[in-house]
Amino acid sequence: MAALAGASVARAQQRIRIAFANFNDEASFGTLVLRGMRAAAKTRPDLDVTFYDNKADVTRAVENARLVVTTKPSAFIEYSSVSAAANPQIARIVKAAGLPTISVQSRVPDTRLFAVDNDLAGYSGGKSLATAARKRWPVDTPAVFLISLPEGGPVFIDRAKAARKGILEVFPNASISEESSKDDPRIASAITTSFLTRNPGKKVIIFSHLDSMGIAALTAARNSGREADVLIGSTGGEAIVFTEIRKPNSAYVGTFSFFPDKWGAELLELAAKLARGENIPDITRPSRQMFIDAANIDQYYSRP
Numbered sequence: 001m002a003a004l005a006g007a008s009v010a011r012a013q014q015r016i017r018i019a020f021a022n023f024n025d026e027a028s029f030g031t032l033v034l035r036g037m038r039a040a041a042k043t044r045p046d047l048d049v050t051f052y053d054n055k056a057d058v059t060r061a062v063e064n065a066r067l068v069v070t071t072k073p074s075a076f077i078e079y080s081s082v083s084a085a086a087n088p089q090i091a092r093i094v095k096a097a098g099l100p101t102i103s104v105q106s107r108v109p110d111t112r113l114f115a116v117d118n119d120l121a122g123y124s125g126g127k128s129l130a131t132a133a134r135k136r137w138p139v140d141t142p143a144v145f146l147i148s149l150p151e152g153g154p155v156f157i158d159r160a161k162a163a164r165k166g167i168l169e170v171f172p173n174a175s176i177s178e179e180s181s182k183d184d185p186r187i188a189s190a191i192t193t194s195f196l197t198r199n200p201g202k203k204v205i206i207f208s209h210l211d212s213m214g215i216a217a218l219t220a221a222r223n224s225g226r227e228a229d230v231l232i233g234s235t236g237g238e239a240i241v242f243t244e245i246r247k248p249n250s251a252y253v254g255t256f257s258f259f260p261d262k263w264g265a266e267l268l269e270l271a272a273k274l275a276r277g278e279n280i281p282d283i284t285r286p287s288r289q290m291f292i293d294a295a296n297i298d299q300y301y302s303r304p
Contacts, residue, residue: 014046016275017073018268021052021064023081023105028212028238032260033079033104040264047268054080061086062093069097074275077267078111079104084153100274102267105155112274113283114267116258118155121235121289122162125256126207128291129233130170132253133205136231141171142203145195146178147188147217149209156209159235163207181209185216192220196230204230211236211255218244218252227251236260237292239304245297254293257300258286 020037024030034051041049052068054061061080068076076099080086083106091109094101101111133142144167148160164176177195181188188208196204204226208214214234221230230251234241237257244252263286273280292300 015048016046016075016272017048017050017071018075018077018271018275019050019052019068019071019073020077020267021054021061021068021079023054023079024056025053027056028240029210029236029260030079032238033263036261036264037267038264039261040268043265044268044272047272049268054082054086056081058082058085062089065090065093069093069099073099075099075271076101077104077114077271078102078108080106080108081152083107100271102270102274102280104263104267106153112270112280114263114270115155115283115285116289117285118158119162121256121258122159122164122207123166124291125233125235125254126163126166127169128166128256128293129205129207129231129253130167130174132233132293133203133231134170137203140203141174142205142231143195143199144171144174144176145192145204145206145217146176147181147191147206147208147213148178149180149183151180152183152209159209160207167205167207181213181216183210185212188213188216189220192217193224196221196224196226202229206230206232208232208234210234211238211241214252214255215240215244221251239301242297242301245292245294246303250294254291254297257290257292259288259300262286262288 022034052064087108103111103113105115107113149156179191206217211234214232221227231253233253235256241255270280
C-alpha cells in the first residue's frame with residue numbers, strides 16, 4: 001500500500017503544470033478554442049492544465065497573468081485579444097517570474113507565438129470570394145466592401161490588406177471601401193446597410209474579418225432586399241456560417257477556417273516542450289487552415 005501510494009505521488013509530481021488564459025470563453029471563437037483545449041487536456045495524463053478567462057478585458061488579462069505566476073506553473077499559454085494594452089504588461093510579469101510563455105495570435109513581447117497565417121487567410125479568402133463573383137457575374141465589376149477591425153492590431157490589419165490583394169488580382173479596377181465593425185455585429189450590419197444604400201443596383205462582394213460579422217452583413221443584405229446582389233466571405237471557421245455555405249447558390253461563398261477546436265493538442269505539446277526546456281519555433285502555425293466553401297465543406301465538417 002505504501003509503495004503504491006508513493007508511486008502515485010511520484011507520478012503526480014512528474015506531471016507538467018500548464019496554465020492557459022483564453023481571450024474570452026463566451027465569444028464564439030473563444031468557445032471553440034476552449035473546447036479543443038479541454039478535450040486535448042483529457043488525452044494528456046502527463047499534464048495538469050489550469051484554465052483562466054481573460055474576458056477580452058485588459059485589466060482581467062493582466063490580473064490573470066499575475067495570478068498565474070503565483071501558482072508557479074511550468075509553462076503559460078496566453079491568448080489576449082486586447083494585445084496592444086495588455087501584452088506589454090503581461091510580458092513584464094512573466095519575464096520577472098521567469099515563466100516560459102507561449103502567446104496565441106498576438107505576441108506577448110519576447111515569447112514564442114502560435115498564430116494563424118493572416119496573410120494567407122486574407123489573400124485566400126479575398127481571391128476565392130472574387131473568383132466566385134467573377135463566375136456568378138461574368139460581365140460585372142462588383143463594388144467591394146471590406147468589414148475590418150484595424151483597432152484589433154496587426155492580426156486584422158494584415159488580414160484586410162491581404163484580402164485587398166486577392167480581390168484586386170481578379171478585379172484590378174474594383175473600387176474598394178473599408179470600414180470597421182468595432183467588433184460589434186450591430187455595427188457590421190449598419191455599415192453594410194449603408195454601403196448597399198450608397199450602391200443601388202450594383203453587385204457587391206463583402207469580405208469580413210470574422211464569421212459573426214459576415215453573418216451580420218448577410219442579415220443586412222436580406223433586410224435590404226439585396227441578398228441576390230451580394231457575395232460574402234469571411235474568416236474563422238465557425239459553425240454559424242456552415243448552413244449558409246451549404247445552401248445552393250448561396251450568397252455566402254465561404255470562410256477561411258482556422259479550425260480553432262483543433263488547436264488544443266498542438267498548443268499543449270508546444271507548452272510541454274517549452275516546460276521541458278526544449279527549443280520550439282519562434283512562430284508556429286496551426287497545422288490545418290484553409291478556405292472552406294460548398295465544394296469541400298462536407299469533407300471537413302459533418303452535417304448537423
